[in-house]
Amino acid sequence: MNDFLARTEEGTAALTRAVSETFADVTDPARRTPQGWRRFAYLALGESTVWARLFGWKKAHVATSAPLLPLLAAEAQDPTLSPALLAGAVGQAEKSRRLHRPSLLGVAGVSASHAAYSWVLYRRGARNDARGWGLRAMAWAAALLATRKQPTRTAVAVGGAAVLTTSALAGDPRLRTDATKGLSHGANLLVAAEGLTALRARLSFAESQQKTRILKKNKKQSKPTKSARAVGAAEAGAFALGHFLLVDALTR
Incomplete structure (x- = not known):
């Protein structure tokens, strides 16, 4: 628990630092750079995706989420990171298009982006211990169990x-330096985002089935909609902040 709290504090500090630097880069004439403006645009669009999800504005969400990862890809210093982020953008677009039945392209995009992230981390000496891998293995098994009867089970597995x-x-303790203190938190936020995507798919699927059985005037029908929107907003926030923290730590 103490380690979890310490990592949460580190992640919060890393996010505060990155956001403060971004605002300084666009408000201080002496510090203004294209990188600062790109990050500022990323944060603004990231917040917009949260509100779009919360209010159910599908077109607005598509418009604001599409440029997110390409903006980060434009400033990545490692040649492996830019393709990773672009692949992630493809995966995210496919999620918006086919939530209930994920496409092969969408699964491949998400998997390729994280394979590239993992390769960058591995090259930097990341390995982690048996406990770290064991916790993730249990989380993976739990996700498989929760979606075993859902059409998203293959996407969740891969x-x-x-x-x-x-x-x-990213959780390897050997990588916990001042420059990379947001690394683990960013990666864990992306885990949360993927979990919330699966939950939103389940809620949306239940809602679509409910509409075929219950009259539209039934008050119970609105509950899944509100739940799915709230989950979607949390998912969008975790996704935007997770990538932001991860790229920030890997490019310092």
Whole structure:
């Protein structure tokens, strides 16, 4: 528990530092750079995706989420990170298009992006210990159990393994320096985002089935909609902040 709290504090400090630097880069004339403006645009669009999910504005969400990862890809210093982020953008677009029955392209995009993240971390010496890998393995098994009867089970199995590998490597204690203190927190936020995607798919699927059985005037019908929107907003926030923290730590 103490380690979890310490990592949470480190992640919060890393996010505060990154956001403060971004605002300084666009408000201080002496510090203004294209990188600062890109990060500022990323944060603004990231917040917009949260509100779009919360209010159920599908077109607004598609418009604001599409540029997110390409903006980070434009500033990545490692040649492996840019393709990773672009692959992730493809995966995210496919999620918006086919939530209930994930496409092969969407699963491949998410998996490829995390495979690239993992490769960058591995090159930097990330390995982690048996406990770190064991915790992720249990989380993966729990996700498989929860979605065993859902059409998303294959996507959860493949994509979940990829994102949890990133989380395990990013959680290696040997990488906990001042420059990379947001690394583990960012990766764990992406794990949370993938879990929330699966939950939102389940809620949305239940809602679509309910509409075929219950009259529209039934008050119970609105509950899944509100739940799915709230979950979607949390998912969008975790996704945007997770990638932001991960890229920030890997490019310092």
